[in-house]
Amino acid sequence: MTYPLPSPDLHSHSTYSDGTLTPEELVARASERGLAVLALTDHDETGGLAAARKAAERVGITLIHGVEISVTWRGHTIHVVGLGIDPASAELEAGLAATRGGRHRRADKIVAAFDELGITGSGEGVREFAANADMISRTHFARFLVTRGHVKDMQGAFKRYLGAGQPCFVPHQWASLGDAIKWITGSGGVAVIAHPGRYPLDTAQMRELLGEFCEHGGAAIEVVTSSHKPQQYAVFAAHAAKFGLAASAGSDFHSPAESYHDLGSLPALPPGLVPVWHMLGI
Ligand code: AMP
Ligand code: MN
Ligand code: MN
Ligand code: MN
Secondary structure (H helix, E strand, O other): OOOOOOOOEOOEOOOOOOOOOOHHHHHHHHHHOOOOEEEEOOEOOOOOHHHHHHHHHHHOOEEEEEEEEEEEEOOEEEEEEEEOOOOOOHHHHHHHHHHHHHHHHHHHHHHHHHHHOOOOOHHHHHHHHOOOOOOOOHHHHHHHHHHOOOOOOHHHHHHHHHOOOOOOOOOOOOEOHHHHHHHHHHOOOEEEEOOHHHOOOOHHHHHHHHHHHHHOOOOEEEEEEOOOOHHHHHHHHHHHHHHOOEEEEEOOEOOOOOOOOOOOOOOOOOOOOOEHHHHHOO
């Protein structure tokens, strides 16, 4: 099956992680905006998939079961998306629960860092934004900062406070690359390197990452994502070809107010790539 625009969107978030729309609202928006295929890929969490699937059946779109796993590789935080996973897999669920588990402790340390700067009340504040108390993310802290007027937008929150090296950044050990891929592929899913252009890796390090990713059974790479400028599509298309990886496309939609590419507005994949949705029976 070939797709005229819009092509499938295989990366999005709901209130089960750091999105602002419920799974039902997200699916409704996808349908209204003409998407035929959407993957819900909440961070370290599959709790929203059942509701999203029901909503997708009602409006007649295809919902791909997904997840975005936080990984630490050589000290860098890397995100690995799983597509076509089975949320009932015991090994996957145990792995995700363990990965989420560390977020409580990390959130407490982030609150302490804000207190130290004289920005008080972030602990209670962040809970207003985090519908899932087990999934407190830096995004929720960023929304707290914007709402209280400490910064003017989300970018400012990461630049000044929450990004790597900033005063409220708390280093954290996430899952290993091999474990994340094993949980995904073990549940029948396809592992995808998310938004590779965001990692501060030079070409040699990127090749090492992709080499290890392939050795562990990773099969695809995001080429078109809101994190990439159009010039980067060709860079990651070349990496896909070199490593024999399929190509994915995803908006990484979090919120109508925050996202660079809204649902249904992604550019098509560059020609000559194997779309990852062919591996998902689409
Ligand atoms: P966490 O998993 O809690 O470390 O939070 C990571 C999330 O923060 C990502 O999934 C993005 O949604 C968000 N994020 C990271 N950097 C930025 C940025 N520069 N601007 C906006 N959101 C960001
Ligand atoms: Mn996010
Ligand atoms: Mn990500
Ligand atoms: Mn994401």
